[in-house]
Amino acid sequence: MTTAGVRIMGILNVTPDSFSDGGTFNSFDLALAQAERLIADGADILDIGGESTRPFAAPVPLAEELQRTIPVIEAIRRRHDTPISIDTTKAEVARQALAAGADIINDISALRHDPGMLDVVLDTGVPVILMHMQGTPADMQVEPHYDDVVAEILLFFEERIAALTAGGVARERLIVDPGIGFGKTLSHNLSLLKHLHRLTALGLPVLLGHSRKRFIGELSGLAVQQRDHLTAIVSALSVREGVSIIRVHDVAATRQAVRLAEAIASAD
Numbered sequence: 001m002t003t004a005g006v007r008i009m010g011i012l013n014v015t016p017d018s019f020s021d022g023g024t025f026n027s028f029d030l031a032l033a034q035a036e037r038l039i040a041d042g043a044d045i046l047d048i049g050g051e052s053t054r055p056f057a058a059p060v061p062l063a064e065e066l067q068r069t070i071p072v073i074e075a076i077r078r079r080h081d082t083p084i085s086i087d088t089t090k091a092e093v094a095r096q097a098l099a100a101g102a103d104i105i106n107d108i109s110a111l112r113h114d115p116g117m118l119d120v121v122l123d124t125g126v127p128v129i130l131m132h133m134q135g136t137p138a139d140m141q142v143e144p145h146y147d148d149v150v151a152e153i154l155l156f157f158e159e160r161i162a163a164l165t166a167g168g169v170a171r172e173r174l175i176v177d178p179g180i181g182f183g184k185t186l187s188h189n190l191s192l193l194k195h196l197h198r199l200t201a202l203g204l205p206v207l208l209g210h211s212r213k214r215f216i217g218e219l220s221g222l223a224v225q226q227r228d229h230l231t232a233i234v235s236a237l238s239v240r241e242g243v244s245i246i247r248v249h250d251v252a253a254t255r256q257a258v259r260l261a262e263a264i265a266s267a268d
């Protein structure tokens with residue numbers, strides 16, 4: 001089996017709500033320092049987001065999201081060539097982020113939230129990550145239900161891919177992501193991880209975003225800051241399932257896990 005070229009996306013959250021002074025100056029410096037760390041650890045892509053997408057999170061106003069993300073993208077781009085993805089569901093944020101030097105759109109709504117997003121994709125031709133989510137961040141963890149989670153997510157992507165290619169988007173620009181934790185119970189998440197290879201049948205790169213997520217806490221009892229070693233194990237397993245991009249907080253541990261999984265996969 002070949003696993004060549006698995007890429008690691010380092011997570012850069014710019015969400016000042018976690019700081020007591022609420023100041024964006026503080027979050028700007030912290031974000032830049034974190035970006036330097038992710039790049040030094042070997043991130044292939046930086047995913048920059050200014051919109052909290054945790055379950056039950058309140059939406060972030062446009063001006064606030066722009067103020068959080070655009071200066072950080074500009075500052076990173078002045079210093080580094082590392083590809084940047086903009087984690088947003090808003091067309092205006094995506095447009096300004098791309099103008100500031102971002103290269104990829106990471107839209108957790110799979111281009112369903114903002115009708116203007118399609119034009120941004122058509123105008124710029126950048127790659128787009130389409131993530132599956134049942135519901136919205138505000139209600140997604142209220143009794144998620146599927147008859148067959150893998151089949152339904154495959155169908156969701158077939159429909160999204162058909163709609164977007166009919167709208168003029170090149171199929172080769174699309175990346176699919178099952179959206180671990182977005183409107184899924186523990187057993188839904190585990191089924192998706194077990195059958196991840198079935199998503200590769202779409203013929204598009206698959207991205208996995210499992211880092212430190214609640215399903216790991218549910219299985220282990222570990223707090224969020226203590227989940228990086230279990231995240232790395234899931235990363236190694238996902239390499240065997242054929243994923244192309246792994247979205248994580250701890251890039252250094254992921255790099256080691258991917259190298260190990262690739263070495264085993266390429267043995268005689």
Ligand code: 8Y7
Nearest residue numbers: 053087106129131177179180209
């Ligand atoms: C994902 C994501 C988050 C994911 C993609 C977290 C922004 C929650 N998760 N984007 N974003 N896939 N594509 O815990 O799984 O990181 S936010």
